[in-house]
Amino acid sequence: MCVDADAIPPVPSNGTAHGRRLILTSADGTRFAAYEAWAQGGPTEAAVIVLPDVRGLFRFYEELAVRFAEAGYDSVAIDYFGRTADTEPRDEDFDFSAHVPLTTSEGINSDIAAAVEHLRARREDVAIFTVGFCFGGTCSWAATTHGHGLAGAVGFYGKPDIDRPAGDGPFIERCHLVEAPILALMAGDDPGIPPESVAALESALAEAGVEHEVVTYPGAPHSFFDRKQAEYADESADAWRRVLEFIRAHS
Numbered sequence: 001m002c003v004d005a006d007a008i009p010p011v012p013s014n015g016t017a018h019g020r021r022l023i024l025t026s027a028d029g030t031r032f033a034a035y036e037a038w039a040q041g042g043p044t045e046a047a048v049i050v051l052p053d054v055r056g057l058f059r060f061y062e063e064l065a066v067r068f069a070e071a072g073y074d075s076v077a078i079d080y081f082g083r084t085a086d087t088e089p090r091d092e093d094f095d096f097s098a099h100v101p102l103t104t105s106e107g108i109n110s111d112i113a114a115a116v117e118h119l120r121a122r123r124e125d126v127a128i129f130t131v132g133f134c135f136g137g138t139c140s141w142a143a144t145t146h147g148h149g150l151a152g153a154v155g156f157y158g159k160p161d162i163d164r165p166a167g168d169g170p171f172i173e174r175c176h177l178v179e180a181p182i183l184a185l186m187a188g189d190d191p192g193i194p195p196e197s198v199a200a201l202e203s204a205l206a207e208a209g210v211e212h213e214v215v216t217y218p219g220a221p222h223s224f225f226d227r228k229q230a231e232y233a234d235e236s237a238d239a240w241r242r243v244l245e246f247i248r249a250h251s
Helices: 059-070 105-120 135-143 195-207 230-250
Strands: 019-025 031-037 046-051 074-078 127-133 152-156 182-189 212-221
Touching (some): 019 059, 019 105, 031 059, 031 105, 046 059, 046 105, 046 230, 059 074, 074 105, 105 127, 105 135, 127 135, 127 230, 135 152, 135 182, 152 230, 182 195, 195 212, 212 230
Parallel strands (some): 046 127, 152 182, 182 212
Antiparallel strands (some): 019 031, 031 074
8 A cells, every 4th residue: 555544745735726526437438536626827738647546536646636736737636446436535444455456457548548538628739647656656657558648657656567557567568668758756665666676667668768767765665755754755855846847848
């Protein structure tokens, strides 16, 4: 699991945006939960699709969508479980572990495509970025191999060497299919993603000729990007700065 149910994004609010829940519909007819936040003066030149961790959509990622809007980027955070769970907000007792194994690349990418369509309905030429965490971090990178026309993909502590989303195979084996720049933000003290996995990711991206940056924060644990992890506030601030700079550079 990535962050706790009561986690809070480590990005101060400037109060210039707020969001709302909505339901999106994939091409296969699946209805799934999402949360949108619009920047002031939009529609914006760039927009963000937020891909949550294994819990799916909950408060942390809704608030993060608002932070992106406050930073000047229209955003949509999506849920993964429209095919196996309802679309209502869930409490912290939601058994996400029963639903994660039922997700597939086909389903997740169909939902990402619906979020892309939703954002492009406001501005057809908007530069769209995915930003994901843990489960969503890998899905974010992998989305660049599915023809969504993304401008870039950011993954916080994604696992590059497992079959995620299910059906794709390991991301490091698909780097030759990547269609956009990649930013990977990794935790140095993350037993689930050891240094050799991070090195393999960077090597695979370089070999495929993909524009990329892989940043590791020494001593930081998995899910360090959380206001509750106060001792890693500097790392979180640097990661947020890098995300915004990545979006600006590739918009």
